[in-house]
Amino acid sequence: MVKICCIGAGYVGGPTMAVIALKCPSIEVAVVDISVARIAAWNSDQLPIYEPGLDDVVKQRRGKNLFFSTEVEKHVSEADIIFVSVNTPTKTRGLGAGKAADLTYWESAARMIADVSKNDKIVVEKSTVPVKTAEAIEKILSHNSKGINYQILSNPEFLAEGTAIQDLFNPDRVLIGGRDTPEGQKAIHALKQVYAHWVPEDRIICTNLWSAELSKLAANAFLAQRISSVNAMSALCEATGADVTQVSNAVGKDTRIGPKFLNASVGFGGSCFQKDILNLVYICECNGLKEVANYWKQVIQVNDYQKNRFVNRMVSSMFNTVSGKKVAILGFAFKKDTGDTRETPAIDVCKGLLGDNAHLSIYDPQVTEDQITKDLSMKKFDWDHPTHLQPMSPFAVKQVNVVWDAYEATKDAHGVCILTEWDEFKTLDFKKIYDTMQKPAFVFDGRNVVDAEKLREIGFIVYSIGKPLDAWLKDMPALA
Numbered sequence: 001m002v003k004i005c006c007i008g009a010g011y012v013g014g015p016t017m018a019v020i021a022l023k024c025p026s027i028e029v030a031v032v033d034i035s036v037a038r039i040a041a042w043n044s045d046q047l048p049i050y051e052p053g054l055d056d057v058v059k060q061r062r063g064k065n066l067f068f069s070t071e072v073e074k075h076v077s078e079a080d081i082i083f084v085s086v087n088t089p090t091k092t093r094g095l096g097a098g099k100a101a102d103l104t105y106w107e108s109a110a111r112m113i114a115d116v117s118k119n120d121k122i123v124v125e126k127s128t129v130p131v132k133t134a135e136a137i138e139k140i141l142s143h144n145s146k147g148i149n150y151q152i153l154s155n156p157e158f159l160a161e162g163t164a165i166q167d168l169f170n171p172d173r174v175l176i177g178g179r180d181t182p183e184g185q186k187a188i189h190a191l192k193q194v195y196a197h198w199v200p201e202d203r204i205i206c207t208n209l210w211s212a213e214l215s216k217l218a219a220n221a222f223l224a225q226r227i228s229s230v231n232a233m234s235a236l237c238e239a240t241g242a243d244v245t246q247v248s249n250a251v252g253k254d255t256r257i258g259p260k261f262l263n264a265s266v267g268f269g270g271s272c273f274q275k276d277i278l279n280l281v282y283i284c285e286c287n288g289l290k291e292v293a294n295y296w297k298q299v300i301q302v303n304d305y306q307k308n309r310f311v312n313r314m315v316s317s318m319f320n321t322v323s324g325k326k327v328a329i330l331g332f333a334f335k336k337d338t339g340d341t342r343e344t345p346a347i348d349v350c351k352g353l354l355g356d357n358a359h360l361s362i363y364d365p366q367v368t369e370d371q372i373t374k375d376l377s378m379k380k381f382d383w384d385h386p387t388h389l390q391p392m393s394p395f396a397v398k399q400v401n402v403v404w405d406a407y408e409a410t411k412d413a414h415g416v417c418i419l420t421e422w423d424e425f426k427t428l429d430f431k432k433i434y435d436t437m438q439k440p441a442f443v444f445d446g447r448n449v450v451d452a453e454k455l456r457e458i459g460f461i462v463y464s465i466g467k468p469l470d471a472w473l474k475d476m477p478a479l480a
């Protein structure tokens with residue numbers, strides 16, 4: 001029986017391995033992690049991450065050919081194929097701080113593999129890493145190889161949170177990069193055989209190592225760039241009276257452009273887009289490609305501009321101050337159908353409003369009070385380290401109240417701010433909300449989920465990203 005071990009039981013390692021176990025009953029899959037709490041959760045009824053469809057897949061295979069364990073060394077030494085799916089956060093200190101990927105967790109995993117292995121292994125990069133990382137990993141492994149042959153493959157993951165199970169069941173493509181040697185090709189073939197259990201052969205792309213590593217960074221950069229492009233247009237729409245939804249629709253009908261990923265928003269979030277672009281920028285700079293680095297940097301600058309613009313629009317609309325005013329925040333996760341808050345635009349918007357002394361009442365159907373408190377008090381980039389190594393939440397943030405109901409959040413509020421596109425926000429009783437709010441009552445929709453016209457009929461002053469402005473808002477300057 002082929003044995004797979006995955007180091008890192010997170011948003012990627014957990015769902016990816018659960019699906020491999022489901023689709024390949026003849027393969028034994030062990031997912032290991034240094035976090036005892038995370039592994040305990042994977043073995044319980046309350047999985048550590050919220051992802052539609054995941055519970056069902058895990059329940060079908062756990063204890064049969066899918067195991068979650070903290071016995072990292074045992075499972076690594078027994079495995080034929082080792083996936084490494086650990087954190088690769090942005091460095092916060094030293095060379096490349098604020099840009100380069102921090103490969104501490106990857107390096108420690110590689111050293112441990114070298115220490116405990118007794119037979120030949122295929123080591124698969126599942127984490128997103130800088131191009132040429134495989135060369136460094138090869139050096140670490142072969143330095144202490146004891147005659148063992150290691151083949152490094154790059155097999156980046158393209159799943160998106162909230163749709164991870166669907167994405168894994170039916171991927172656009174699976175990418176495998178390896179060495180152009182007989183051993184390298186044999187390793188590619190072995191991994192291809194795993195995916196071939198359910199992925200059509202023409203969707204499995206095999207490349208050299210560096211193309212696979214770089215393609216992952218490129219794909220995320222292209223996706224994020226689309227969002228910054230449409231968000232840049234949203235500012236121009238507001239200035240001119242165009243409607244960004246109509247513009248996106250018209251632009252996306254061009255088959256060369258395509259309709260997906262053109263939703264204007266308060267800004268993109270999530271653990272990867274910013275981190276991976278910063279990493280790309282750093283690699284370009286290291287290769288002397290200043291203009292290329294600046295090009296990609298701009299994608300992040302526009303994203304920051306969009307978040308600032310949103311906060312400024314809110315404050316200026318509400319008579320240029322939110323000091324002492326209650327503002328309801330609906331949605332804190334970085335997108336719907338996930339409880340993940342890493343790099344969510346909600347953090348920046350909330351911090352911006354707190355900076356102007358607002359009182360926030362936050363509701364998100366999947367994010368806990370503890371998580372929100374941590375996020376609002378943590379330093380930038382600290383959030384991307386393993387949970388048990390993150391700073392403890394030092395204090396509850398003053399002026400923030402986390403509630404478990406949208407109606408409770410909006411009661412007595414001066415403004416409502418929608419930051420995640422949860423479906424339930426579309427069907428809220430806005431008349432009921434209006435009646436309990438201070439007047440004039442404002443809605444700031446950072447995701448274009450509400451019907452602005454209907455809300456205006458109720459009496460709200462509404463701001464929707466990239467949409468024609470209310471007369472009220474037109475008169476209020478919004479400087480970014």
Ligand SMILES: NC(=O)C1=CN([C@@H]2O[C@H](COP(=O)(O)OP(=O)(O)OC[C@H]3O[C@@H](n4cnc5c(N)ncnc54)[C@H](O)[C@@H]3O)[C@@H](O)[C@H]2O)C=CC1
Nearest residue numbers: 008009010011012033034035086087088105127128157386
């Ligand atoms: N979250 C996502 O949707 C996607 C993430 N990625 C990439 O996958 C990688 C992992 O991301 P996530 O799963 O989101 O992170 P995560 O933080 O959810 O999971 C990483 C896990 O690795 C564990 N870990 C760290 N060092 C370890 C070690 N030496 N031994 C054993 N366990 C260790 C941590 O305790 C943590 O549970 C990152 O490189 C990310 O860029 C790629 C595609 C999608």
Ligand SMILES: O=C(O)[C@H]1O[C@H](OP(=O)(O)OP(=O)(O)OC[C@H]2O[C@@H](n3ccc(=O)[nH]c3=O)[C@H](O)[C@@H]2O)[C@H](O)[C@@H](O)[C@@H]1O
Nearest residue numbers: 157158159160161227261262263265268269270272334335
């Ligand atoms: O490497 C990764 O981590 C993953 O990053 C993204 O996936 P994810 O961050 O989970 O979610 P997305 O659906 O890409 O959304 C990212 C952010 O962009 C925002 N977004 C997305 C689409 C859009 O049209 N507009 C928009 O503002 C979302 O609300 C969210 O804040 C990519 O879509 C995945 O392919 C990739 O594997």
